[in-house]
Structures are given as C-alpha cells and as structure tokens.
Amino acid sequence: MSPSHPTSAGFAELGVPSALVAVLAANGITAPFPIQHATLPDSLAGRDVLGRGRTGSGKTYAFALPVLARLASNSKPRRPKSPRALILAPTRELASQIETALAPLAQALSLRTLTVFGGVGANPQITGLRAGVDVLVACPGRLEDLISSGHADLSQVEITVLDEADHMADLGFLPSVRRLLDRTPASGQRMLFSATLDAGVDVLVKRYLTNPITHSVDSAQSPVSQMSHHVLHLAAADDRLPVLVELTAAPGRTLVFTRTKHGAKKLTRQLIASGVPAVELHGNLSQNARTRNLEAFSDGSTHTLVATDIAARGIHVDDVNLVVHADPPIEHKAYLHRSGRTARAGAGGTVITLMTDDQVADVRDLTRRAAISPTITRLRPGHPLLAELAPGERAFVTPPAGSSTTEPVARGRASGRGSGGRGKPAGTGSGGRNAGQGASGRGSVGRPASGRASSGRGSAAKSGTPIHTSESRPAGTRTTGAAAFSASARPRGRRTGF
Template sequence: MAARRPTFADLGVPSALTRVLAANGVDSPFPIQAATLPDALAGRDVLGRGRTGSGKTYAFVLAVLTRLAATAKPKRAAGRPRALILAPTRELATQIHTVMAPLAQAVGLRTATVFGGVASGPQVTALRNGVDVLVACPGRLADLVDAGHARLDAIEITVLDEADHMADLGFLPVVRRLLDQTPRTGQRLLFSATLDAGVDVLVRRYLDKPVEHSVDTALSPVAAMTHHVLHVHAEDRFAVLVELTAAPGRTVVFTRTKRGAKALTRRLVTAGVPAVELHGNLAQAARTRNLRAFSDGDVRTLVATDIAARGIDVEDVALVVHADPPSEHKAYLHRSGRTARAGATGTVVTLMTAGQAAEVQELTRKAGIKATTTRLRPGDPLLHTLAPGERVLIPQPTASPESAAPISNGRSQRKPQSTNSGRGRRTGAKPAAASTRHAPAETVAAQPRSGGAAAFSARARAGRRGGR
C-alpha cells in the first residue's frame, strides 16, 4: 500500500493558512513543497531546484508567512521590511504578491510590491507605512534603498525566486549589493530551475550550509506534455499558425524579437484571431492590461517574447507554439513550461523551415526531449489533432503596413530581440479590443462585434476581473 501523502498541516503549515489554501482548491502539497517546507520552517537555508510550474511559489510563500507569523510581531518600522522576496520580472513579482496577499491577510501580515515601469510614489508610501513582506524587482528596490526609502537591515528571511533567470538578465551585481545589506544571520531561500555558474556564486556566498532539494528540474520529462515539430514551407508558416490559434483553447505563441511579437499580433488580428502582445517595449500598464485580458479569457492568444517564458502562471494554457525556435535549449524548456502546469496536460509545437532543421534538432537534443517531426501544409488533419475544436475567425481591417510583415525568422539584421507569439481567442470567448489605426499601439487585440477598442480599453482600465 502506498504511503499517505503528507498534508500542509503535516508539514507544519498553520490552520489559518491551510484554510485559505483549501478555499482556493489547494489541498495537497506538490513535491517541491513537501520537500522544502520542513527544512524552511525549521529555519534552515534551502536551495530548491524545480522546473517552472512545479509549485515553487507556494513553497517559499508558506515558509515565509508561517515563520513570520510564529514570531513576536514587532511594531512595523517605516521602510524596514522583515522579509524580502526578489523576483526578476514585474509580472512574476505581481504573481507572487497575488498568491501571497490573501494568505498574509489571514495571519495579520502586511505585504507590498516594488518594481519599475510605474510611479514610485505609491511604493514609497507603502514602505513608509510599514511592510512585513516586500516582493521586489532588484532594480527598483536598489533605487529606493539608495534614496533612503528602504533599509534591509531588519530582514529575517530573504527569498531569491527564478535565480537563474536573474543571472540571465544580468541582475546579479545588484542582487549581490542588496543581499550584502541584509543580516548575515538571516535565513535565505533560493529557488531556481537550474544551477548555472552565476547562481552557484550566490549559493556559495550567501547560503549557510543549504539543504538542497531537486524536484522536477528543468530537464525532467513532463509526461503530460507532448512535443511536435512541424516542418513547413516558409510561405506556409503564418497560415499554419492561424489554423492552430483559431481553435478553442488558450495558446501562447513565442517569437524571438519584440518587433516580431508586435507584427505577428497584428497579422493574427487582421486574419481574425484575437490576440494580445507581451514584450519589453510595452509600458507596464499595457503589459498588465494585456496579461489580464489573456488570463481572464477575453483573449485566448498571447504573442510574447521570452519575457513570458518564466513565472507567468496562467491556468489552462493548452498549447505553446514556438513561431520562432528559441536560440538555446533553456529558453525552449521555460517557454514550453507555460503549458502542462500543476499536473495539467499540454502540447508544444515548434514551426520549422528547412533552413532551421539542424538548429531545431540540436535544440531538442540539448533540451532532452523527444519531439515528433511532421512535414505538412495548411489544412493537414494533424493541426486539428494538435489544436482540437471548431475554428472561429473574426477578420479585421489591416492595422498598419507593419501588419503585413512576415513572421520573424529569428535572424534580425540589426538588433535581435527575444519575442514570443500569443494565441487567438476560441469559441465562446468574448471578443477583445481591435488592432485599428485608432487603437493604442501597446494594446493590440481583436475588435468586439460592438463597442470597439474604446469599450475594451474601458473594461481593462476598470479591471473588470482580476488577472493572476
């Protein structure tokens, strides 16, 4: 007889938090949570390794809140948080805070987020009013520390989430500068999908005899995820992509460049596939608005660069399409991790032309996955197998000359940038904003049958439904 799986209560999580978890449908720990929580709750430094979607967020959030709630509650000091969670992107910081906020409220703890791209005034005010747990991106936090709005000398627990992505983005110098200002006696929890050289430097410098738990790492096979490579003619790529994204279900499409993501979004919208874009050229308000539209189901296709490859936890992504094969295998794995999350199933499709065959073969080999390669043309029955359901297209007028641009081949002649493509809305989803000459360049979605872009923008500004 199989051993009984431990509950959160068995692991030491207090009832005030388990009740909130249960109310949100979180009833039993994932392997990374069951492995790391006992050591984290005992105050040990922990190195947790697990692929994206493995449940790392709850692992460290529950540890931080449980430990802070169990100690005497000092009066909150202005600008001196008790716990710090560092995340590489604004979207990931927001996601962590969304997960943590109701749990923190249940145990009487106050939380706040700090990241760039938005006005710093509200963040300064939150710090001045006193914060127990601060979720921050390194750059903005360093600015606030330098300006005297925040001090890190009262930090009891520090968490580094997606540490390898911070290394990839070049954040390690500022991360080290921030960690140097936290007490050496404080607890440190580091979570990462991989343990590359940059991350190893952090481990050796800042973690004291860490307990390492490797569960479902980046190269672990995901039984519920199937991989396909579609060998297509260059002139057929867009038509095949439309067939995939016009089916019911939520899809994330990745491209290599920001320009490619914008152009592809507009082409999809013009072809009748409602889509929004997500990349680094967007203002934070537009990024938040577009991600909310995708998360809420107003739009079912997200076209993105690698900004969305990690940490963006949107439920029920059925399909990931690499419109541009990524440049290296880690990017492939993290992009693909947008589907088959938390035990769900998912499909990953890479579009490949003849000139990309050797590159894609090497990519999949290094990623340790076995993909089924198929030569096909538009209309092939396999496309309905990969993305089942009735296709629904809502054609729109051409948005701009840019919308006629081809899908990027990933070899921009000037400044290659990481881009991803998003998937269109399916049957039953509400149409979203149109990509028209009058629509903001930062928000490109399909126009409703009535109401137009202004109606969608108003709904988005109002935050009609909260995105994750």
C-alpha cells in the same frame, strides 16, 4: 505518480499554521506538491534552503508559506521603510503574481505585503514603504533605486528569498542581487529557488546560504509525460502565418513565442488582421499595457498571447494547453522554460515548434540538448495534423469597417472544447483538486472560474486589444464564425526525422 502531482500528505502535517491551511483549502488546495512537501519542514524550521524545480512545480507556495508562518510567529512591529522579509523576482509579471498568491495568506495573519518594480510610478511604492510592510516583493532594479534614494532599508530583513535565480543570472541581475543581499543581515534565513543550478547561481548559493538543505524535485531537465512535442517542418517559409492562424483560431488558450519584440508586435498584428484576436507581451510595452494584455489572456477574454522570452518565466497562467514556438529559441533552456507554460500542475499540454528548411540543423541541435524526441511532420496549411494538435471548430472575426487600431474585438464561437481541453486529461479543469496551484500557487490566478467552458471563446476581448486592418487575410481562411481550413485543398504532409 508524476512529480508534478500533489502528494498525499497535508499542509498541516508539515507544520503549516491552521490559518494558512484554511486559506489554501478555500482555494481548493489541500495537498502539497513534491517541492513543497520536500522543503517546508526545513524552511519552517528556519533552515537555509536551496530548492530546484521546474517552473510550474509549485515553488511559490514553497517559500510563501514559511515566510508568512515565521513572521507571524515573531510579532515584531512594522517599521517604516524596513521590510521584515524580502522576495526578489526577475520580472514585473512574476513579482505581481507572487504578490497575488501572498495577499490572501498574509491577510489571514494580519501581515502587510507590498510589491515594487520599475515601469510604474514610484510614489505609491514609497508611500507603502513609509507605512511599513512585513513582506516586500521586488525586482532588483527598482529596489536599488529606492534604497539609494533613502526610501528602503534592508537592515531589518529576517528572511530573504530569491525566486527564479537562474533567470536572474540570464538577465544580468546577479551584480544587483549581490548588492542587495549584502544589505541584508547575514544571520537571517535565506532561501533560493531555481530551475537550474548554473555557475552564476552556484556562486550565490556558496556566498549567501549557510549550510543549505538542498531539495531537487522535477528539475527543468525532467521529462513531463503529459507534454507532447511536435516539430512542424514547413514546406515553405510563407506557410508560417497560415499555419499559425489555423492553430490559434481553434478553441483554447494558446501562447505563441517569438524571438524579438518587433516579431511579437508584427505577428500580433498579422493574427488580428487574419481574424484571430490576440494580444502581445514584450519589453517595448508600457507596464499598463503589459498588465492589461496579460489580464486579458489570464481571464480568458483573449485566448492568444504572442510573447517574447520575457514571458517564459514571468507568466503563470493555468490552462495554457498549446505553446507554439513561432521562432525556435536559440538555447535549449529557453525552449524548456517556454514549453513549461503548458502541462502545469499535472495537466497535459502540447508544444509545437515551427521549422523552415534553413532551421533544420539548429532545431535538431536544440531538441537534442533539451533531451526531447519530438514528432516531426513536414506539412502545409490545411494538413489534418493541425486539427489534431489544435482540435475544435475554427472561428474568425472580421474587424469592423473604419475601426481604429486600438478598438476592442469580440469573438464568437459556435462550439468549443469541454473541460478536457486540448491534450488535457479529463477532470483537470478548475474544479478539480488543487487546480492551478502550479508555480503561482493560486487557483484563481489566470483561470476562468469554470475552466474552459464548452462555449469556447465567446467573450469579448478587453478594451485596448488592437485591431489592425492593413493586412489581408491569408489564403485558405473563411470569414465566418464557423470557418474552417480545407484539408483536401492542400498537399498532405509526411512524417520525417532529423
């Protein structure tokens, strides 16, 4: 059995309260994933826990369930400004999705939750803290601001959780994390979850966890059998955009990664100008824009998201069946975490890296350190392999004449992909058992109610999706809904090796 698959034992047998089991069952989640099965007995017993597992292995429920269960068993009254449990997350998106997973569970136990992070007004967060909360989900920077201004106090925290601790280290948050942990009682329970245990994370474990029980399940270095890796060696650098257009114009949800914020913005504009509705996610966007664009991608109204590495850890969206590294990442950890956006919760997925001639040595080293053996193909736009990797009828949208750069786009498609999806085993749509449990732990988060319907991308994009008309459509595309690239019009590629 794949380590991503749920185990046979139920949550109730592990000691999860019946009220929480009922909420899980209502969301189609009846069996824990290995990281949950391994850690729940110890975390529910109040032990300090170090859980190591790849993003998408189900870590959110692994700490959310014991946090809520233990707080509910000890009915201390809420105190203004003083949360009883603290969950630290590295990004706003991850903090929001943890809150989304927590909310229905906490409601079942009459517990109150609150999320605080930067980029939005602090007054609602201050008001929420003043009213008293049981579980505070926070990004380190904003929480430190609230503490220094006297609006938050961690002296009553009974349970502390660090989620994605290695990403905290990568982003330079460890000094802030240490200052926050120093404000929590040393006698409290502490849990740390991470995909890897690098030097910075190991320091946190040794300093703040007391005799921790370590559970390592499905680590970031573990192979995912359902994930296929391809390197597309572009015959010319100018082929990058046409190849991306052909991949993203196919039915299904696609996540494209760029190395820089400017690159994400530019590529999003180019895809839209080429007839592919897309949204961007990077640090230069306001929080409202980031939330709006992520919601558009999560609810299926836009099927292409162009993102920087900020999204590699912070996005937990089900049914991402294709991840494209438009810019190969520099570090192998970034490759693994980017790629981890697909093949989640036991589903299948495809990972594609675009490579130019001058990137061959770097990509060879990247894949070696990531311990993967990709299929390498030298090709140009129109190569038949592109239709294999991203099957389905291509469709393009022509922006209406005179439209502004912020008008929404509607996308029609004559036919699309059934529930099996791109590289995804049949029966893994949202109706299946434990659908979408993943890292965010919510079957309803980031997934249309019926999975990927046969109608494909038939819905309109959310308001605020930009349209850019200043760039021309790449050669080789058509402007009709039934458009397709002509494989016979371009040279066929060849399989190569490093």
